[in-house]
Structure formats: structure tokens, C-alpha cells
Amino acid sequence: MSAPLLTIENVAVDLPTPRGNLRAVDHVNLSLEGGRTLGIVGESGCGKTMLSRAVLQLLPKKAKLAGRVIFDGQDLVRLDAERLRRLRGRDLAVVFQDPMTSLNPVLTIGTQLMETIQEHLELDAPVAKKRSIELLAAVGIPAPEQRLAQYPHQCSGGMRQRIAIAIALSCEPKLLIADEPTTALDVTIQAQILDLLAREQRRRHMAMIIITHDLGVVAGRADEVAVMYAGRVVERAPTSALFKRMHMPYTEALLAAIPKLDTAPHTPLPAISGRPPDPTRPLKGCSFAPRCRYAAGRCHEAKPELMDAETPGHRYACFHPIRMAEGIGA
Amino acid sequence: MLNFVVRRLLAMLPVLLAVSLLTFLIASLLPGDLALVILGDQATPENVAALRRDMGLDQPLWWRYLSWLGQVMQGDLGRSFRTGQTVLQAVAERIPVSLQLMLMAEFIGLLIGVPLAIVCAARAGGAFDRFMTGGAFAMLSMPSFLTAILLIYLFAVELRWLPATGYVPFTEAPLANLRFFVLPALTLALAEWPGIMRVLRSDMIATLQEDYIALAKAKGLKPARILFVHALKPSSLTLVTVTGINIGRLLGGTLIVESIFALPGIGRLLVGAIYTRDLVILQGVVLLVACGFVIVNFIVDMLYAVLDPRIRHGHA
Numbered sequence: 001m002s003a004p005l006l007t008i009e010n011v012a013v014d015l016p017t018p019r020g021n022l023r024a025v026d027h028v029n030l031s032l033e034g035g036r037t038l039g040i041v042g043e044s045g046c047g048k049t050m051l052s053r054a055v056l057q058l059l060p061k062k063a064k065l066a067g068r069v070i071f072d073g074q075d076l077v078r079l080d081a082e083r084l085r086r087l088r089g090r091d092l093a094v095v096f097q098d099p100m101t102s103l104n105p106v107l108t109i110g111t112q113l114m115e116t117i118q119e120h121l122e123l124d125a126p127v128a129k130k131r132s133i134e135l136l137a138a139v140g141i142p143a144p145e146q147r148l149a150q151y152p153h154q155c156s157g158g159m160r161q162r163i164a165i166a167i168a169l170s171c172e173p174k175l176l177i178a179d180e181p182t183t184a185l186d187v188t189i190q191a192q193i194l195d196l197l198a199r200e201q202r203r204r205h206m207a208m209i210i211i212t213h214d215l216g217v218v219a220g221r222a223d224e225v226a227v228m229y230a231g232r233v234v235e236r237a238p239t240s241a242l243f244k245r246m247h248m249p250y251t252e253a254l255l256a257a258i259p260k261l262d263t264a265p266h267t268p269l270p271a272i273s274g275r276p277p278d279p280t281r282p283l284k285g286c287s288f289a290p291r292c293r294y295a296a297g298r299c300h301e302a303k304p305e306l307m308d309a310e311t312p313g314h315r316y317a318c319f320h321p322i323r324m325a326e327g328i329g330a
Numbered sequence: 331m332l333n334f335v336v337r338r339l340l341a342m343l344p345v346l347l348a349v350s351l352l353t354f355l356i357a358s359l360l361p362g363d364l365a366l367v368i369l370g371d372q373a374t375p376e377n378v379a380a381l382r383r384d385m386g387l388d389q390p391l392w393w394r395y396l397s398w399l400g401q402v403m404q405g406d407l408g409r410s411f412r413t414g415q416t417v418l419q420a421v422a423e424r425i426p427v428s429l430q431l432m433l434m435a436e437f438i439g440l441l442i443g444v445p446l447a448i449v450c451a452a453r454a455g456g457a458f459d460r461f462m463t464g465g466a467f468a469m470l471s472m473p474s475f476l477t478a479i480l481l482i483y484l485f486a487v488e489l490r491w492l493p494a495t496g497y498v499p500f501t502e503a504p505l506a507n508l509r510f511f512v513l514p515a516l517t518l519a520l521a522e523w524p525g526i527m528r529v530l531r532s533d534m535i536a537t538l539q540e541d542y543i544a545l546a547k548a549k550g551l552k553p554a555r556i557l558f559v560h561a562l563k564p565s566s567l568t569l570v571t572v573t574g575i576n577i578g579r580l581l582g583g584t585l586i587v588e589s590i591f592a593l594p595g596i597g598r599l600l601v602g603a604i605y606t607r608d609l610v611i612l613q614g615v616v617l618l619v620a621c622g623f624v625i626v627n628f629i630v631d632m633l634y635a636v637l638d639p640r641i642r643h644g645h646a
């Protein structure tokens with residue numbers, strides 16, 4: 001088997017805050033092969049966005065990053081700024097969460113598309129323009145030629161996210177990181193954008209990381225899922241294996257928190273009670289233990305490491321994994 | 331866009347009207363009878379009364395305002411009763427000096443302030459940034475008469491590179507004219523750049539936190555392009571405002587600098603009018619300067635629209 005396209009090795013991100021050191025990402029190991037999709041799932045503040053920023057080397061200035069991010073044979077953490085710049089946008093692209101803020105309000109859509117193409121592909125303006133029009137058409141924007149002269153505020157949120165995707169796709173990247181690409185959009189648009197991403201991924205044979213708080217988003221779209229909690233990966237598995245049988249109580253709770261169509265009206269959602277632990281005050285035991293209904297004495301004393309489940313490729317970090325019989329009938 | 335321009339132009343009208351009213355009131359409500367001022371101590375009460383009738387000073391205030399406004403509308407701002415020069419003549423004679431001084435001062439101020447702001451914002455919190463922010467604060471607290479004297483001492487007395495005072499029109503001797511203007515313009519610019527730098531620096535720092543700057547980095551754009559294309563334009567709205575205010579202020583002449591460097595600008599015209607109680611000149615010049623200020627602000631509004639398409643399309 002060839003080397004994976006992306007390997008995240010022991011990546012830890014520390015942010016200094018007035019209240020002390022905040023460990024946003026706590027020694028995460030992940031890998032992703034070319035053409036495949038990895039879903040990273042977790043609630044707000046679990047470190048999933050920080051992890052993606054660590055891959056992109058776009059962490060806040062004060063953040064401290066440890067570990068290695070091997071992309072296409074190069075360690076991005078130690079790569080010099082100029083070579084990193086040539087890689088970004090070309091082989092490594094990103095779609096941010098909020099299309100209302102991720103496009104520059106004072107530059108036309110054409111400028112923002114063409115500058116990436118011209119920066120990396122050394123095309124002259126007419127060719128870059130032609131390519132931009134094709135890209136906008138590919139992401140489903142009607143009248144793409146007229147759009148080029150428009151500004152972001154003249155487009156709807158869904159439109160803007162399509163444009164952001166077109167920018168990300170413009171240089172045929174090997175890896176696309178989509179950081180909550182649908183969270184800021186109307187529900188009706190969400191599926192369209194996700195389908196667009198999946199379609200373009202297959203067509204271009206690129207690898208993709210989808211970051212989301214919604215297990216439902218990754219369900220049919222990711223090959224593999226990593227569940228993050230309090231900066232750590234607490235369960236990872238091939239998507240089908242995970243949904244067949246989840247071991248980590250947190251994963252179960254995440255799934256249970258998704259509203260279902262067939263529940264009787266006025267049934268309260270089984271929300272996860274409590275809040276994630278204060279990341280500046282790390283717990284001695286399992287980070288989820290205070291909120292976990294299965295937690296026992298040991299869970300408060302020691303941190304469970306990732307261990308192998310019966311299914312190959314399925315790993316989880318829990319002393320009291322959910323048994324089949326106790327599993328939710330989701 | 332045209333709609334936007336028309337709306338802004340219409341919005342200027344009440345402002346201009348208010349400006350004219352205030353100018354008129356200030357001049358009219360100054361203590362001292364204008365007729366008495368003109369005729370001097372030796373005037374008989376009959377002469378004074380006759381002059382007051384001639385000048386319409388016996389009319390009620392509102393009537394005097396309206397008739398003055400009517401004259402102004404027809405381009406007649408009045409005539410100095412001391413020199414016989416019309417206000418427009420006097421201003422036309424002086425405005426090139428103040429205009430040139432303003433342009434050179436703003437140019438030098440921006441030339442110093444803008445690059446420093448960008449460099450400081452790009453490395454905010456670094457040693458250079460802290461040094462320049464401190465330096466800017468020190469410069470901001472230095473009065474212009476002190477700067478002027480220091481510059482004269484250094485460049486005119488010690489180094490003998492530039493003349494200390496004097497003026498020739500640009501059309502007569504361009505090079506000599508520029509040499510006369512360097513020190514006064516520099517004096518003003520040294521007071522301008524700290525404000526320019528601090529405003530642009532803090533706006534740039536805020537802009538550099540934006541998502542679209544992170545995306546620009548993720549797109550692999552060159553750092554210079556990110557700073558100058560992606561960050562500078564959305565950060566320059568306050569800079570444009572500050573520059574507009576500076577220009578408006580300098581348009582009215584700079585009393586101290588024009589006096590120290592013996593430049594015959596609007597500032598000295600005003601001082602002269604105040605000393606000689608030449609109310610017609612005073613009133614006319616203040617009105618013109620205020621109108622200039624309003625027009626500069628209109629241009630600033632237009633520049634806003636050029637810089638930010640959301641304003642152009644009425645979104646923000």
C-alpha cells in the first residue's frame with residue numbers, strides 16, 4: 001500500500017490564554033489516503049477547527065504546534081514559508097465555515113478566483129478567466145460570466161459558498177479541507193453543497209476532510225470518521241463500521257442528539273447534559289467522564305488510550321465501551 | 331452609483347445653508363458696530379447712522395441674512411472696506427499658497443504614515459511596531475511651532491540646505507517655489523503622519539484577523555499581495571476620513587505655519603482680517619473655507635463608495 005497523502009502525527013496545539021495554557025488539540029494521530037474522505041466530528045470547541053488550521057499551518061500567531069503533519073511526503077510544520085505558500089491553494093485547499101466572511105468584500109469574485117489560478121498555474125489573464133467561468137459553472141452558478149464582475153455581497157450565502165468551493169477547486173488540489181462548510185447555510189442549501197463537494201471530489205479524485213458537528217453530514221459521505229472530544233480523537237472507524245456499532249459513549253450521545261423525523265412530537269431531544277471540560281484545566285481521567293452515563297471510578301482516574309475494536313480499522317478510547325445490547329437502536 | 335452621488339449632493343444643501351447661517355451670525359454678532367469701525371473715532375452720529383442705513387445695518391437680522399445670502403448666491407461675497415478688494419479676489423490670490431501647502435503636507439504625511447502603518451500591522455506587537463507606535467505618540471504631542479523652529483534650525487541655519495522663509499509663485503520659479511515649501515510642508519506632515527499611521531495600523535490589524543485574510547493565505551498568495559490588495563483597501567476607510575478632515579483643516583490655511591514661514595496663504599489673510607476687523611473679508615473667507623470643507627467631505631463620501639462596493643450598492 002502506498003504512503004498516505006496526509007499523516008497527522010502526534011499533533012498538539014497549545015494556545016496561551018490569560019487563564020493559562022489551553023490545549024486545543026491533544027496529540028492527535030490521523031492519516032488519509034489520496035481520493036478518500038475523512039470526517040472529523042465533534043461539538044464546538046473540541047479542537048476540530050484548530051486541527052484543520054494546524055494542517056494548513058494557519059494557526060493564530062501565539063499558538064504552539066508540536067508534532068508532524070506529513071503532506072505528500074513533506075512535513076508542513078517544518079516547511080519554509082515560501083514552499084508552504086506554493087503548496088497552499090495549489091495542492092492543499094480549504095473551504096471555511098462562513099462564506100459571509102471568508103470572501104473579501106472589496107474584491108470582485110473574478111479577482112478572487114483568478115488570483116489563485118494565476119498565482120499557481122502561471123496562466124495569462126484570458127485563460128485564467130475562461131477557467132474561472134468553467135469553475136463557476138461546475139459548482140452550479142448560473143450566468144457565471146456576469147458573476148465575475150460582481151462582489152460577494154451581491155450573492156446569497158449558498159452562492160458564496162459555491163464560489164468559495166470554486167476557489168478551492170481552482171488548482172485541482174490533492175486535498176480539500178472543508179471546515180463546517182454548511183453550518184452557516186440554510187438547511188435547504190446544506191445538502192446541495194455537500195453533494196456538490198462529493199461530486200467534485202469523485203470527479204477530481206481528491207482527498208477531502210469534512211469537519212462538522214453533525215454526524216449526519218458525514219454518514220453517507222465520508223469513508224472514515226474521527227470523533228473528537230476535548231482536543232483528542234476518542235473514536236475513529238470506517239464510516240459503515242461506526243454506524244453499525246459505536247463504542248464510545250460520546251459518539252452515541254452525538255448521534256442521539258440529532259433530531260429524527262420519526263420521533264413523536266414534543267419529545268425532548270436527548271441533549272448531552274453538562275458542558276465540555278475547561279480546556280485550560282485538563283482532567284486527570286477521561287475528558288468525557290463527567291458527562292458520561294457509563295462512567296465508573298476508573299474513568300475519573302486515568303485517560304483511556306485508543307484501542308482496537310474487533311472490526312479492523314476501528315479504534316476507540318473508552319474503558320466502558322457500549323455493548324451491542326446497550327447500544328441505541330438508531 | 332449615479333443615484334448615490336445625487337443623494338449625497340442633495341444632502342449637502344442643508345449643510346451648506348447651515349454653514350452660511352452660522353458664518354453670518356458669527357460675523358454679525360461680534361461686538362462692535364461695523365459702521366463705527368469703518369468710520370473711526372472721529373465719526374459723527376449722523377455719519378454713522380447714514381452709513382448704517384447705506385449698509386443695511388438698520389434692517390432686522392433675518393432680512394440682512396437673506397439679502398446677504400441672495401448676494402452670495404449670485405457670486406457676490408462683498409468687498410473689503412479697507413482694501414477695496416473683493417472677497418473672491420483676495421481668496422483667489424491666497425488660495426494657491428494654502429492649496430500647495432496642503433497638498434505637499436498631505437503627500438509627505440501619507441508617504442511616511444502609510445508604509446509605516448502597513449509594516450507595523452504586519453508585525454504587530456514586534457519591536458519595530460512598539461518603537462514606531464511610541465515614536466508616533468511623541469510626534470503627535472509636539473506642537474507645530476516647535477517642529478517648525480527645529481526644522482528651520484537644522485535645515486536652514488545649520489545645514490543651509492533650504493530657505494527659512496519666503497515665497498515665490500510656482501509659475502515664476504518652480505524650483506525655488508518648491509524649496510520654499512519643503513520646510514512648512516514637512517512641519518505639517520510631521521504632525522499628520524502619526525495620526526495617519528495609528529489609524530491605518532489599527533484598522534489593518536483588525537482586517538488581518540478577518541476570515542478572508544486567512545483564506546487569502548490559504549490560497550497561497552504572496553504576502554505583499556495579501557497586505558496591499560486584500561488588507562489595505564478594506565482598511566483604508568478611516569484613513570480616507572482622517573485625510574479628508576486634515577485636508578479640510580489645511581484648506582483653511584494654517585495660521586502658525588504660514589506666519590512662521592512667511593507664506594501668504596489663507597491663514598494669514600484671516601489673521602489680517604481679524605486684526606483690521608475687516609468683517610466682510612472674514613465672513614466671506616470663513617464661508618468659502620467651510621464650503622471647501624463640505625466639498626472635501628463629499629469627495630470623501632465618494633471615495634468610500636469607490637473603496638467599498640457595499641456602500642456603492644447601498645448595502646452597508
